[in-house]
Amino acid sequence: MSDHEQDRLLDHDYDGIQEYDNPMPRWWLWVFYATIAFVPIYYFAPGNIGAGPGKVAAYEAEVAAYEASRPAPAAGMASDESLRALVADASALELGQVTFVQHCAACHRPDAGGLIGPNLTDDAWLHGDAPSQIHATIVNGVLEKGMPGWERLLQPEQVDAVTAYVLSLKGTNPPSPKPPEGVVTPPVPPGT
Numbered sequence: 001m002s003d004h005e006q007d008r009l010l011d012h013d014y015d016g017i018q019e020y021d022n023p024m025p026r027w028w029l030w031v032f033y034a035t036i037a038f039v040p041i042y043y044f045a046p047g048n049i050g051a052g053p054g055k056v057a058a059y060e061a062e063v064a065a066y067e068a069s070r071p072a073p074a075a076g077m078a079s080d081e082s083l084r085a086l087v088a089d090a091s092a093l094e095l096g097q098v099t100f101v102q103h104c105a106a107c108h109r110p111d112a113g114g115l116i117g118p119n120l121t122d123d124a125w126l127h128g129d130a131p132s133q134i135h136a137t138i139v140n141g142v143l144e145k146g147m148p149g150w151e152r153l154l155q156p157e158q159v160d161a162v163t164a165y166v167l168s169l170k171g172t173n174p175p176s177p178k179p180p181e182g183v184v185t186p187p188v189p190p191g192t
């Protein structure tokens with residue numbers, strides 16, 4: 001044992017056992033003090049750590065901001081009149097047709113004569129024949145029956161356009177249609 005080490009042998013003697021003063025390395029102590037110094041910074045930092053609102057709140061705020069930045073849902077904005085007027089708008093019908101072929105034809109058939117979903121060209125409607133009702137069916141879907149809701153999947157103008165396109169198909173009598181489902185309503189006289 002060197003003299004230096006001898007110096008650090010403490011004075012106590014417990015039944016012949018002596019205590020050797022063996023301090024932590026200096027670098028270790030500085031790291032330790034640094035973590036203590038960090039506690040108030042961490043605890044009072046207004047950000048997403050410590051006493052701040054936290055990551056969950058930050059995530060929820062981000063989602064809320066995103067939802068707020070989205071265009072208002074199409075439901076309620078589309079009136080019977082505006083939808084009927086859209087049937088006369090060639091570019092809307094074109095957008096409606098593209099949308100229909102892409103998203104709806106798999107279930108309703110490209111000519112809308114009905115397959116998994118009902119025939120959309122006849123006078124029988126399960127969820128109402130008014131343009132705004134058809135629009136609402138497309139927006140909300142009928143999830144328990146396998147009709148998806150399109151509010152989140154399509155832009156509002158696509159929903160309006162595809163509604164107009166469906167309206168324009170009324171009475172087109174595609175070959176071998178699916179039998180009528182729902183309530184049969186008298187055809188809407190032209191011009192209304």
Ligand code: HEC
Pocket residue numbers: 099100103104105106107108116117118120124125126127128134137138142145146147148150162163166181182
């Ligand atoms: C996964 C299959 C599926 C897809 C895709 C689908 N539909 Fe449907 N749709 C259905 C089913 C099934 C029903 C019948 C719901 C019921 O029985 O209540 C339905 C019902 C409807 C109705 C109501 C018909 C009525 O008689 O009231 C409309 C309108 C409609 N769909 C339009 C669309 C449009 C427009 C699209 C594309 C944007 C679309 N659907 C895509 C399956 C689908």
